[in-house]
Amino acid sequence: MTDNQTLRELYARKSVRAFTDEPVTPEEQDAILEAAFQAPTAGNQQLYTILNITDPALRQTLADLCDHQPMITKAPFCLVFLADCRRWPRVFRAAGQEIRDPGPGDLLLAVADSCIAAQNAVTAAESLGIGSCYIGDVLENCEAMREALHLPAHVVPAAMLIFGRPTQQQKDLVKPTRFPREAIVCENVYRDRTEEELRADFAARAGGEYDFDTKIPPFCAFKYNSDFSKEMSRSAAVYLKDFTFGVE
């Protein structure tokens, strides 16, 4: 038996970018946050801080900093998940311990912890009829983001989520198809897809024909060679400068 309500919700969940005016109630917010807290977390450390963005002016700032997306101001509920490599060192120092500075391993572990918790929030919301959308752009504009959110060193945005009830137009959207399993899963060791296989993967995802040579260039220009994508790596590099352990 591999069919149940939870699986159906996981399979059907799609991003929601337009919301009704209905609020996410305090009880629903609590249920969503509790799911985040109860997610698996390395050594029960909860290596994240969650910002609940309630201030309309700050929402507007975030919308501007995240590639000018007005849906961020309109969402009934908005959370920023910060990979927090600062709380535990402060705990350790409060207990009199001499410790090293956080390194890139600490950061990647905290980013994982943050995203695992964030996805539990998404799944909890979905079960309550509340849609959500990740805003990857939260990694951009390091300097302005640090100022807006009062981020100290070793605290890095890992994920931003907006929540609300989907409009009918959003409910009617078809969820984008994923790649076939063989495009994503390897047995035991990594293997490159051949160019022929890559083209077949896109055709399979499109459900038949896919004009690879016509469609990939504009997607590349929009997603990878774009200003926001370059800004994301510039900004991430600035955050990473504080995690220098082991770098020669």
Place this chain on the structure above:
Amino acid sequence: MTDNQTLRELYARKSVRAFTDEPVTPEEQDAILEAAFQAPTAGNQQLYTILNITDPALRQTLADLCDHQPMITKAPFCLVFLADCRRWPRVFRAAGQEIRDPGPGDLLLAVADSCIAAQNAVTAAESLGIGSCYIGDVLENCEAMREALHLPAHVVPAAMLIFGRPTQQQKDLVKPTRFPREAIVCENVYRDRTEEELRADFAARAGGEYDFDTKIPPFCAFKYNSDFSKEMSRSAAVYLKDFTFGVE
């Protein structure tokens, strides 16, 4: 109404580190992988490759590389989620595009994508009565891990998961309590907990008294000042060397 089957599963889920001999069936494996694929993913790009580790010798190697944890060899099902910053550049080049090398922003976005997908796999498994445990140590020992899993540049382990049905002893374990909400959630902007608040957070988590000055030092020695923790940051720094965009 903030109580439903999905929420109950999210709240009750705890890590499982000892498994019965019962297999995770091919149908269950498919259901778990499908949940990973259907997770939110930036631009519908699925920025990950998933390795299904079926080879017993490779499982032994992974157990050795991941801080010598024998449960990795014994789990009925084992997946490694790789942040894959190589597939899409290969797609773009196959379509004749000139592109930059992947940068740290691409890596952090792919790590997020990987962990979001991994957590859907965890939730799907839980709904089927199958337990799971993350193995954070998969970030360690970069050089040997690359050789064992045939990882090219720009492909980085983000999460490892082992799955199986919990033994009765594991079912009987009490899930560790999380910190109180005020320890983790800030409204709008980041704020440090005072030392007094930090101490209160640990007492609240312990359900009453907590001997902070006695208990924190050994935890610090085990989790943060330990060899495996330092190795994780050394190893992560090696992976990061391939993502130099924007670093001066």
